[in-house]
Amino acid sequence: MLAGIARDYGQPVMIWQVGTLLGTLLVAWLLARLLRYKLDSRWRARHEAARFGAESLRKALFPLLGGALVWIELNVLDDYMSTSLLELALVPLIGIALIYIVFFVARRVFGRTGQAHAWLSIAEKLVSALVWVGMVVTVLGIQDEVLRWMASVRFRVGNAHMTLLSLTTGLMWVCATVIAALWVGSMYEDRVMRAHSLDANLRVVLSRVGRALLLLAAVLISFSLVGIDITVLGVFGGALGVGLGFGLQKIASNYVSGFIILIDRSLRIGDTINVAGLQGMVTEIRTRYTTVRGLDGIETLIPNEKLITDVVQNHSSYLTRGYAKVAVQVAYTTDVEQAMALLAQAAHGVERVLDDPAPAAYLVGFGADGINLELGFWIEQAAKGTAGTRSTVNRNVWRLFNEHGISIPYARRDVRLVGGWPTAVAGAVEIAQDPAMEPAPAPKPADDSGTGIARDASAGA
Incomplete structure (x- = not known):
């Protein structure tokens, strides 16, 4: 490509290519601006998680439309004039559009809550670096030499002989199929969760089962594309079954209990329950545990098995x-x-x-x-x-x-003494009736370590 640019430099055909390229980019910019306006008006009414990553798609519109128009011009003008500048411009346009499209898909898959995941930034930087390296290699025209070198690097994994090219190709296929399955699963989950005609628990079950099946199918398809025989997974399945029967029994029980709770709708999000002395509102029902927010605001993760085997009090009425x-x-x-x-x-x-x-x-x-x-x-x-x-x-x-003068009565009790006044009480009454009489000081007990009778008598007097 660089040799073609050097050959056409200073020739009249270069002026025609520059004019054609500038006109094409101007048309692509106008079309991208129109599409951005329509997409913004459509996404403005959607929730934050759906709008996350939309900026990457907006940025990808211009290079994507520009690359498509330049490719069409290449096929039309290739028989009439030299198109070295258009061929060179096509590489960065397609590469930059590919980067932004990958960003959009990754953010829709791994940022469904509306916030960037920690691994998302690393993945975006890695994809950007790989695409830019690929663009440089393509412009220099050494892509064939690079592919031959990758095919010559051989190593052995177990009984299989692999090359760097086959390993890289396999990883790319696995990543592509898994990300595609996650993206389709997220769109399926959004569609199911918006189906208000279904029960809330049933929507959760359908969305999670659907995503799990799509991910399993993507892994099996990617293994077949790479060349791995999926029949060897039978041994792994048997080992997994033995592990579930022994070491992972509790985990498997919690997962099964979670699906039972979601299917039979015994608990719903928003219910106020009391289990094992903990009272709070159910905020989330997952396949392994249920989140309950207590009256003090602290959230507690309760294993689903406990909600199946223990007595659970539901304080939420169906009529609310x-x-x-x-x-x-x-x-x-x-x-x-x-x-x-x-x-x-x-x-x-x-x-x-x-x-x-x-x-x-x-x-x-x-x-x-x-x-x-x-x-x-x-x-x-x-x-x-x-x-x-x-x-x-x-x-x-x-x-x-x-x-209105209505009184609330309080308890009143009359105490009646039968058999005359006790001596101590009679003496106290006489003292109260005659202010001139002063009570004699009570004698101090001789021994504080005694039985305490003298102290009690003094206190009584």
């Missing part, structure tokens, strides 16, 4: 509402009908208290100190907690009872 009660006691002299009306009024207007069914007050019994009343009401989204709502209702009850 719960019933709460407030008990109160009024004096026997109180107007019971008025007190019950005030109780029902105390729950009206409180946040999260449902109006349908309406709060209702009940007379539940007659106690030793007063009449026992009870207020029952329904709370929306009871899994979030009911203490704050019940506290607000109790404060309203206290305020309304004070405003």
Whole structure:
């Protein structure tokens, strides 16, 4: 390519090539700008994870369109004029477009949360270096010599003879098929997770099983392309089965339990559960463990096997509402009908208290100190907690009872002494009745190490 540029330099054909190349790049820039505008308007409404990596695709539009147009011109003008400059320009255009496309695919596969993975930057730098080396080798025209040198480097892996060229080609095929499978799996997962007609747990199961099957198929296909006989995997499968039966029994049990939880829908994301004394909300259900966020905000990873074998209390209602009660006691002299009306009024207007069914007050019994009343009401989204709502209702009850003069009795007990006043109590009463009399000081005990009777008597006196 460099020899062709040197040959055409200073010739009129070079001016024609420069003009054609500049016009082609201008057309490619205009088309890329139009496509960027359409892509931006489409991605603006999507979530952050879907927009991650879009900048790489926008940057790839110009060199990709430019390379396509230059390639078309090469095929059209090759029979009429020298195209050495166009051939040289095609190499960096295709190479740079390839780099950005790889960046886009890698970020969509390994950055689905909207953030760059630690290995993502290393992979991008490695791909950039390899592509630039390939472009330089292509421009210099020594690609055939490099390939022959890689084919001459031979080494042995077990019983197989391999070359550097075959090893590099095999790794490229494996990486390409695995990344393609992960990309298709991520798109499949996004599509399944957006299917609101399916249950949330069923969507998780379908997405994870689909991605696992795609990845397995990609590995098997890549092994076949490289030339590895996949029948040798039967030995590995047998060894894996023995390992699962002995050393990996717990791990396999957790994975199976995770799929059971997702399929039978016994737990859902957002449920408030109590297992082994830990109460919290389910924030994530994975195939090996379930994440539960406690009331203190600390997240705990619970193995799925424990959720299958242990007793789990689910505090979340299917209707997402719960019933709460407030008990109160009024004096026997109180107007019971008025007190019950005030109780029902105390729950009206409180946040999260449902109006349908309406709060209702009940007379539940007659106690030793007063009449026992009870207020029952329904709370929306009871899994979030009911203490704050019940506290607000109790404060309203206290305020309304004070405003209408309704008293809440407290326990009163009468103590009756049978058989006369004890001597110590009689002496204390006489002292209290005659201020002039002063009690004699209590004698000090002779021995502190005794039984403590003298100390107790002094304290009693």
